[in-house]
Amino acid sequence: MSDIVPLRDIPEFDLATDVLVAGFGGAGASAALEARRAGAEVMVLESSSGGGGSTQMSACEMYLGGGTALQHDLGIEDSVDNFYRYLKACFGDNCDEERLKLFCEGAVEHFDWAESLGVPYKRGFFSGRDVVAMTGDSLQYTGNERAWPFTETAAAAPRGHLPADADHSGGLVFMGHLMERVRESGADIRCDARLTALVQDDQGRVVGAIARIDNRDVSIAATRGVVLCTGGFIMNETMTRKYLPDLDSIATRHGNPGDRGDGIRLGQAAGGNVINMGEAFVGIAHYPPPQLTYGIFVNEQGQRFVNEDVYLARLGHYAVQQTGGRVYMFIDNRHFERPAYLEVDIVAVGESVAEVESEAGFPEGALQHTVEFYNRHAAKGEDPLFHKAKDWLMPLDCAPFALVSYALDQIRPPVFTLGGLEVRPTGEVLRPDGSEISGLYGAGRTVAGIPRTSAGYASGMSVADVTFFGRLAGRQAAAN
Amino acid sequence: MSDIVPLRDIPEFDLATDVLVAGFGGAGASAALEARRAGAEVMVLESSSGGGGSTQMSACEMYLGGGTALQHDLGIEDSVDNFYRYLKACFGDNCDEERLKLFCEGAVEHFDWAESLGVPYKRGFFSGRDVVAMTGDSLQYTGNERAWPFTETAAAAPRGHLPADADHSGGLVFMGHLMERVRESGADIRCDARLTALVQDDQGRVVGAIARIDNRDVSIAATRGVVLCTGGFIMNETMTRKYLPDLDSIATRHGNPGDRGDGIRLGQAAGGNVINMGEAFVGIAHYPPPQLTYGIFVNEQGQRFVNEDVYLARLGHYAVQQTGGRVYMFIDNRHFERPAYLEVDIVAVGESVAEVESEAGFPEGALQHTVEFYNRHAAKGEDPLFHKAKDWLMPLDCAPFALVSYALDQIRPPVFTLGGLEVRPTGEVLRPDGSEISGLYGAGRTVAGIPRTSAGYASGMSVADVTFFGRLAGRQAAAN
Numbered sequence: 001m002s003d004i005v006p007l008r009d010i011p012e013f014d015l016a017t018d019v020l021v022a023g024f025g026g027a028g029a030s031a032a033l034e035a036r037r038a039g040a041e042v043m044v045l046e047s048s049s050g051g052g053g054s055t056q057m058s059a060c061e062m063y064l065g066g067g068t069a070l071q072h073d074l075g076i077e078d079s080v081d082n083f084y085r086y087l088k089a090c091f092g093d094n095c096d097e098e099r100l101k102l103f104c105e106g107a108v109e110h111f112d113w114a115e116s117l118g119v120p121y122k123r124g125f126f127s128g129r130d131v132v133a134m135t136g137d138s139l140q141y142t143g144n145e146r147a148w149p150f151t152e153t154a155a156a157a158p159r160g161h162l163p164a165d166a167d168h169s170g171g172l173v174f175m176g177h178l179m180e181r182v183r184e185s186g187a188d189i190r191c192d193a194r195l196t197a198l199v200q201d202d203q204g205r206v207v208g209a210i211a212r213i214d215n216r217d218v219s220i221a222a223t224r225g226v227v228l229c230t231g232g233f234i235m236n237e238t239m240t241r242k243y244l245p246d247l248d249s250i251a252t253r254h255g256n257p258g259d260r261g262d263g264i265r266l267g268q269a270a271g272g273n274v275i276n277m278g279e280a281f282v283g284i285a286h287y288p289p290p291q292l293t294y295g296i297f298v299n300e301q302g303q304r305f306v307n308e309d310v311y312l313a314r315l316g317h318y319a320v321q322q323t324g325g326r327v328y329m330f331i332d333n334r335h336f337e338r339p340a341y342l343e344v345d346i347v348a349v350g351e352s353v354a355e356v357e358s359e360a361g362f363p364e365g366a367l368q369h370t371v372e373f374y375n376r377h378a379a380k381g382e383d384p385l386f387h388k389a390k391d392w393l394m395p396l397d398c399a400p401f402a403l404v405s406y407a408l409d410q411i412r413p414p415v416f417t418l419g420g421l422e423v424r425p426t427g428e429v430l431r432p433d434g435s436e437i438s439g440l441y442g443a444g445r446t447v448a449g450i451p452r453t454s455a456g457y458a459s460g461m462s463v464a465d466v467t468f469f470g471r472l473a474g475r476q477a478a479a480n
Numbered sequence: 481m482s483d484i485v486p487l488r489d490i491p492e493f494d495l496a497t498d499v500l501v502a503g504f505g506g507a508g509a510s511a512a513l514e515a516r517r518a519g520a521e522v523m524v525l526e527s528s529s530g531g532g533g534s535t536q537m538s539a540c541e542m543y544l545g546g547g548t549a550l551q552h553d554l555g556i557e558d559s560v561d562n563f564y565r566y567l568k569a570c571f572g573d574n575c576d577e578e579r580l581k582l583f584c585e586g587a588v589e590h591f592d593w594a595e596s597l598g599v600p601y602k603r604g605f606f607s608g609r610d611v612v613a614m615t616g617d618s619l620q621y622t623g624n625e626r627a628w629p630f631t632e633t634a635a636a637a638p639r640g641h642l643p644a645d646a647d648h649s650g651g652l653v654f655m656g657h658l659m660e661r662v663r664e665s666g667a668d669i670r671c672d673a674r675l676t677a678l679v680q681d682d683q684g685r686v687v688g689a690i691a692r693i694d695n696r697d698v699s700i701a702a703t704r705g706v707v708l709c710t711g712g713f714i715m716n717e718t719m720t721r722k723y724l725p726d727l728d729s730i731a732t733r734h735g736n737p738g739d740r741g742d743g744i745r746l747g748q749a750a751g752g753n754v755i756n757m758g759e760a761f762v763g764i765a766h767y768p769p770p771q772l773t774y775g776i777f778v779n780e781q782g783q784r785f786v787n788e789d790v791y792l793a794r795l796g797h798y799a800v801q802q803t804g805g806r807v808y809m810f811i812d813n814r815h816f817e818r819p820a821y822l823e824v825d826i827v828a829v830g831e832s833v834a835e836v837e838s839e840a841g842f843p844e845g846a847l848q849h850t851v852e853f854y855n856r857h858a859a860k861g862e863d864p865l866f867h868k869a870k871d872w873l874m875p876l877d878c879a880p881f882a883l884v885s886y887a888l889d890q891i892r893p894p895v896f897t898l899g900g901l902e903v904r905p906t907g908e909v910l911r912p913d914g915s916e917i918s919g920l921y922g923a924g925r926t927v928a929g930i931p932r933t934s935a936g937y938a939s940g941m942s943v944a945d946v947t948f949f950g951r952l953a954g955r956q957a958a959a960n
């Protein structure tokens with residue numbers, strides 16, 4: 001079947017609704033709920049046998065700031081302006097100013113909304129360094145807030161909002177509540193129902209869709225619009241080869257099997273533009289344990305290339321740029337431990353840096369200089385090259401020493417996509433000439449949202465982005 | 481006017497031809513000539529008052545290998561396989577295998593074609609290091625052929641084919657001959673005629689176009705097809721902000737005023753896909769004079785990051801990745817000279833490396849180590865970190881020393897785009913689902929061609945690519 005079916009080819013629709021939402025993950029569920037609350041009839045199509053999407057597979061941290069109730073109750077200082085300055089430092093010229101402002105100004109309300117769904121958040125602050133707080137606490141640092149150069153433009157504030165006592169299972173908790181609210185709202189939820197085509201009238205307005213349900217092509221009229229929330233495209237190898245050629249061979253595809261780019265492809269077929277398609281999240285979980293942050297990363301030249309206290313996706317961003325993706329951690333016996341989430345190889349061990357250097361095959365003096373220079377300044381609490389925070393500076397001088405390989409083709413880092421349809425913050429899908437496609441909306445990783453580069457990513461940015469803008473898209477479609 | 485006009489809205493076309501070519505630069509002229517030679521009626525639309533495009537503004541090197549007549553006559557050894565291996569090393573996973581093979585296998589014939597147009601090529605080989613040979617010779621090295629890591633997979637061969645005695649004006653010579661051949665062929669060439677819309681029938685076939693000629697919208701039937709050759713999009717600030725956000729503020733826009741992305745936008749409106757939109761050529765002309773290659777580039781950390789004997793676009797690629805785009809050349813009095821094509825600032829001068837280091841504000845020992853390490857190995861003809869070729873290795877030990885800033889926001893490097901419509905090697909524009917848009921073709925920088933990253937670029941790759949694949953597209957359209 002073609003991606004687009006002209007309205008004139010459909011004598012009568014099999015089903016009808018006001019707002020048709022494709023995808024029942026974080027974005028789709030948020031869109032469905034808001035559209036329903038705005039008074040629209042809503043039908044949700046989910047290609048798998050149950051909803052939840054990639055959001056449900058995640059820990060479901062939400063990256064929110066500006067003074068949320070949770071931040072407030074825990075005495076954490078943050079402001080809309082400070083939150084904005086941090087995100088602006090993260091994405092610089094690669095962001096949509098209007099989207100960013102809306103998000104920063106709306107984040108406090110968005111957290112209230114999440115709590116109102118019934119998602120429990122515990123008034124506890126985990127100040128340590130971990131991907132996900134395992135203490136039951138709901139607030140933690142999840143990005144580069146305490147790392148250079150971000151500390152130069154924004155006061156550090158923890159903004160990862162995690163369902164209470166959920167550890168890595170926050171997604172189940174969060175999506176459980178959210179999907180239950182959608183069900184209660186009266187939305188018509190159809191699982192094992194994959195969106196296969198959009199229906200367009202002669203003026204280009206999207207007036208419905210075709211879905212594959214029970215081995216039959218079912219036509220569905222959507223009088224107010226279709227909202228595409230089918231996730232990213234990391235599971236579509238044709239697309240990743242095309243758009244992320246350099247990452248394709250090293251990536252562990254991070255997402256749910258439905259992340260095939262269906263919504264992106266159909267949105268394009270309807271005339272929509274795609275942007276940021278060459279960018280992706282690349283995560284190297286170099287912590288926990290946090291003490292590994294005392295180590296230093298070096299490249300094939302034996303040179304450091306990043307402050308090691310960054311978030312794991314920023315490390316990934318820089319690691320990809322190093323020759324052949326060959327990166328190593330040099331560490332001493334005082335701080336060595338195996339990383340919790342990565343299988344790494346120890347390349348060399350020695351009683352002196354010179355021994356490690358020689359065993360690992362670095363040219364004489366290269367690694368020794370790096371370590372000597374680092375140690376000399378670390379002893380003074382300084383890192384003049386990359387400005388790692390003082391808390392993580394301690395000379396690496398406790399023999400034996402080890403060099404650990406984090407080579408990208410060995411560790412195969414998790415990768416997911418950060419490009420998609422170009423949409424207004426309120427979800428309207430845009431053509432290449434900037435005009436709107438009437439009746440067509442998108443949210444979630446089907447579109448290019450707030451996070452647009454691994455260099456500025458923080459855990460929770462996607463869940464916050466997809467639910468926040470999913471809500472806006474649902475509301476906008478309902479008002480159509 | 482809308483980008484797409486339905487056929488049913490056009491009662492009668494004002495003009496008619498078999499193949500309509502939009503753009504009279506290198507790609508368009510090549511397409512027009514081949515289509516005409518294949519027996520089709522051809523009309524060419526050029527938005528400016530004369531043809532030539534960005535190809536005419538260039539030195540018109542063509543990057544060709546595999547044993548061209550010029551290589552052969554000069555006793556240069558190359559083979560199709562060696563040529564292929566070199567280009568494969570340049571673009572790795574970011575290339576279209578079918579396109580690359582066609583190009584490597586067809587390059588010898590393509591040079592013969594260029595000579596048959598009347599373009600003079602002098603049987604002289606310039607073996608020096610310059611952006612363009614100023615000796616009148618027609619063959620030279622123009623890329624990374626003699627630089628690591630390319631030397632590991634392909635035997636170095638010069639492949640820049642430059643019109644004789646033309647210096648920087650090769651484009652005028654080349655396009656002069658090519659455009660004259662197109663005129664002689666009987667193609668109907670219309671200047672001051674900008675393509676403004678495509679005409680599509682109900683099945684999606686492109687059957688004509690609308691052009692703005694003499695302040696009037698003129699409809700033109702194209703029975704065999706439309707070939708989009710309107711150049712890249714570096715002059716379209718809306719598009720560069722969207723697709724190249726990180727380069728937008730530092731770029732000197734390199735191209736002709738017609739590089740507005742017209743063909744890309746219209747091809748998208750007709751349903752075409754775009755790929756590689758985030759990639760661009762970034763050139764830092766760190767030579768001539770060639771002796772500057774003896775210097776070393778360092779970043780804000782005082783560390784080297786590339787072998788300095790690379791082509792200027794590979795330096796650009798790595799320079800962009802350094803913190804804040806702050807890169808410097810360290811050089812001694814024996815080798816210092818001002819670069820021929822760049823305005824650079826001298827940041828620090830000193831009788832010792834320590835003095836330069838201190839004056840430039842590097843942390844003590846950072847630059848000194850880099851220079852000491854480099855010098856120690858250079859004295860032995862080695863560069864264990866970045867493998868600069870032996871010819872360019874000499875200790876930097878002749879005081880006084882200088883540190884020269886090549887900061888990207890000061891030198892504002894020339895940038896042009898390497899993304900565009902996704903097309904088959906023979907020019908058929910593809911939809912996101914991989915199907916062809918009947919009647920629509922593209923070539924030149926309107927499409928994603930052979931060169932897809934600055935890291936693997938060489939002078940002459942665009943002109944070779946746009947003319948080679950322009951010819952194929954013209955032939956394919958004529959055969960439609």
